[in-house]
Every structure is written in structure tokens, then in C-alpha cells.
Amino acid sequence: MKGIFITFEGPDGSGKTTQMEMLGERLESLGRDVVYTREPGGTGIGEDIRDILLDSSNTAMVHRTEALLYAAGRAQHVDELIKPALGQGKIVLCDRFIDSTIAYQGFGRGIDLGFLNELNNIAVAGLLPDLTLILDIDPALGIERINEKRVLKSGRAKDRIEQEHINFHERVRKGFHHLAASDPKRCRIINGGKDTETVHRELFRIVNEVLLNEDT
């Protein structure tokens, strides 16, 4: 039995986490077995790596270290959680995966894309998403949404990546556009600036068309 692997991507504040939860609930209501996970993170080791990566006091981190840490967490995640869940026929919904490395470390930080593709290949050991949903948003709006969330949720400070200059986030967005254009079969781009329900309907339509063929 082979499961289905769907990844969610997009700039910070694009709403992908909310959308992933909404899609998961919809799939569960159709009787599907859904696993929710995220990167960086998803395993004990991965969550420890996440803490290092997002800690805003880690100002000394060089770009290569950053790229290697994301890849290290991914290797663990693939072997420990994603592949076994797919082997059990589950639908795995993952908040960020290989494309974030290309968009953030490649387009954002300027690390060579060939090197990052190779690093991703090593980390995933042959596993690619069946479908990647990229939520597109103007980074200024994304950051505004993050700021609103911070105020609502106890005012936690922005993490190390969120703190980057708006120009960095603009480059990341271009990276996602590049990915959508270069692999249109796997990567679908959706306007994340619309209201939550509209975005959900569009995402479900795509998932249904590409992977499910449910009568709904």
C-alpha cells in the first residue's frame, strides 16, 4: 500500500499552516488516515535542530551551516516518519520540505542551487512529494500577518528567519515562483492573499483533481 505525500510551501505568513490543517480535516472527514508534520521538525531530533535554526540569538550562524542543518533534519524526518507513514498507506501533509531550501537558502541566501539540489537529494534518498502546494503572498502582507499573530499570541519575538529584511523575503518569493515554473506537474501555485475559505476550496479542488478523484 502506498500513501500520498503532499507538501505545503510559501513565504512566511502565507497561511500554509492553517490551510494544511483545513485540508487535513477535510481528508479525515472523507475517511482518510492523515499524518501532519513539519520542517524543520517532525521528529525529536528534527525539533531540536529547529530550535537551533530558529533561535534569534544564533546570529553567528553561517549560511552553509544553516543549509546543512535543514538537510540533516530532513534526512531524519524522511527515514523516521515520512517513509514509514507512506508505507502504511497514510496521507502525509508536510509543512515545508525541499522547496523551502531552494527558496530560502538558494534564492534568499544565495547558495549555489546545484549544491542545494544535491544536498536535497542526499536528504530525501529518493522520496519526492506527489504534490506541492505553494501559497503565494506579497511578503509585506505576510509579515503583517505574522506581526498580528505575534500580538495575539503572547507577543513572542520573531524567529531568526522571520527577522530577515523584506528584500530577503522578496527573493524567497521569487524562488517559489521559479520552482512553480520549473516543475509545474508537481508544484501548484495558489494565491494565498485571498480569504481562508476561498484558498481552501481551491486547494481541495487541486488535491482532488490530481490525487483523489473523490465525488464531493
Ligand code: TMP
Ligand atoms: P515555519 O515558520 O513555516 O515553521 O518555518 C520555519 C522557517 O524555516 C521559515 O522561515 C522558513 C525556514 N526554512 C528554510 O529556510 N529552509 C528550509 O529548508 C525549511 C524547511 C524552512
